[in-house]
Amino acid sequence: MQDLKAELTQNLDEAEWEWLIPHVQRDAVILVPIELDLLNVGIAIASDNTPQVQQWIDEQLLAKPSVAQIGEWNGDRTKRFNTLIVQPYVLIQEK
Template identity: 50%
Template structure:
């Protein structure tokens, strides 16, 4: 039952947010970029449950990571870039929405 409640709560907490609103979290090194092939909710649940094996696998495969300097630079140039976000304290998980060229 706990897993269902956790998934429901985290799902309700997901939001689409622009880079300007995420930037303060990046400045405190709390942003985690989630690869587009992963389900943001699944990642949030794994982190919330401290599922080290799964999370370490994603890190090793570079499916979740801190934003690179290049990403931060790109997003600062385009502060209205939208992201799907999920807060799992102390982190803010983000997935970029759409492609802006």
């Protein structure tokens, strides 16, 4: 688990919305709310912690960006997000 955490920590980054659009188009972006720690969510997904991930989904804490959110972000393509790639997903969190 320590190795996974270290590996994912190295993958934490920031990205502008414009850079994320291709990932949205391939339906690979997951929006993580600010209440959740992005790294902990990444670890849960990467380690196949299905009960925890399902709980977040059931509580509507993890979701694909809505059409309204995408429209809003398309209006400000330089908006920045914290990001974490956990193949095949790109986890994003508004800054």
